[in-house]
Amino acid sequence: VDTPLxxxxxxxxxxxxxxxxxxxYRQLVESLNYLTITQPDISFAKSKKQDRVSKSxxxxxxxxxxxACSEIVWLRxxxxxxxxxxx
Numbered sequence: 001v002d003t004p005l006x007x008x009x010x011x012x013x014x015x016x017x018x019x020x021x022x023x024x025y026r027q028l029v030e031s032l033n034y035l036t037i038t039q040p041d042i043s044f045a046k047s048k049k050q051d052r053v054s055k056s057x058x059x060x061x062x063x064x065x066x067x068a069c070s071e072i073v074w075l076r077x078x079x080x081x082x083x084x085x086x087x
Contacts, residue, residue, distance in 0.1 A: 019025055
C-alpha cells in the first residue's frame with residue numbers, strides 16, 4: 001500500500017460514534033508526534049534508497065537468502081550469549 005489511509009476521503013463530524021474520552025486520543029497523537037520528531041528512523045523507514053539493484057529475480061532471491069542467513073547467524077549468537085537453549 002502506498003499510503004496507510006484512503007486518498008480523497010471526506011470525513012464529516014456527524015458520521016460515526018464520538019470517542020468516550022478524547023483526551024486519550026490526543027495523548028496518543030501527541031506521543032506519536034513526539035516519537036516521529038525524536039526518532040526520525042521511524043518516520044522515514046520506507047524512504048531509504050536501495051544500496052543495490054538486482055538484475056534478475058534469482059539474484060534478488062539470493063540476496064534475500066543471504067540477508068536472512070546472516071540475520072539467523074546473528075540471532076543464534078545473541079541467544080547463545082544470553083544463555084537461551086538452542087535445539
